[in-house]
Amino acid sequence: QCASAAQGAVTVDEACKVLGLAGARQTAALMEAVGKHDAAAALSIFNTQYAEGKDLGAMLDELCAVARDLLIPQAGIQMISGICTPQELRTLQPLLSPGELLRITAVLRDTAAGFNASANRRIDAELCLVRLCEPEASLDAESLNARLCRVEERLARGVVPVAAAPQQ
Numbered sequence: 001q002c003a004s005a006a007q008g009a010v011t012v013d014e015a016c017k018v019l020g021l022a023g024a025r026q027t028a029a030l031m032e033a034v035g036k037h038d039a040a041a042a043l044s045i046f047n048t049q050y051a052e053g054k055d056l057g058a059m060l061d062e063l064c065a066v067a068r069d070l071l072i073p074q075a076g077i078q079m080i081s082g083i084c085t086p087q088e089l090r091t092l093q094p095l096l097s098p099g100e101l102l103r104i105t106a107v108l109r110d111t112a113a114g115f116n117a118s119a120n121r122r123i124d125a126e127l128c129l130v131r132l133c134e135p136e137a138s139l140d141a142e143s144l145n146a147r148l149c150r151v152e153e154r155l156a157r158g159v160v161p162v163a164a165a166p167q168q
Contacts, residue, residue: 070089
């Protein structure tokens with residue numbers, strides 16, 4: 001399929017274009033936006049990919065694979081899908097706690113599973129990204145666990161957020 005659509009040699013970018021995949025750079029940028037809780041950046045990246053005709057299900061699958069790639073090595077196993085480079089994974093690792101990665105994976109799986117019955121997959125995917133970027137907007141157990149894990153990791157690293165003293 002890629003060879004028939006490509007003019008000349010088939011490159012990674014050409015294969016991603018033909019198959020409707022976001023590719024490593026865009027998937028890493030999207031996961032970075034999620035890790036930084038930047039819904040505006042995530043939606044901007046998503047909308048660019050959507051405008052280029054990327055497959056919504058494939059984009060969610062790629063994000064899920066990256067979440068898995070970030071989570072599995074924490075169990076002492078080195079297996080990566082190849083969606084992102086090892087350097088990109090090292091950059092993303094500090095942004096996401098294990099609890100957040102489990103929540104991200106669950107939200108992505110649930111959203112993708114609902115695509116078959118969806119009236120508007122784009123809206124479902126956009127709302128999924130907002131849920132990924134803003135766990136504080138949800139009070140389900142996985143979101144609360146992800147938030148708690150993030151606080152625990154910051155405390156373990158000595159990063160203690162200090163609230164400003166109330167004004168009299």
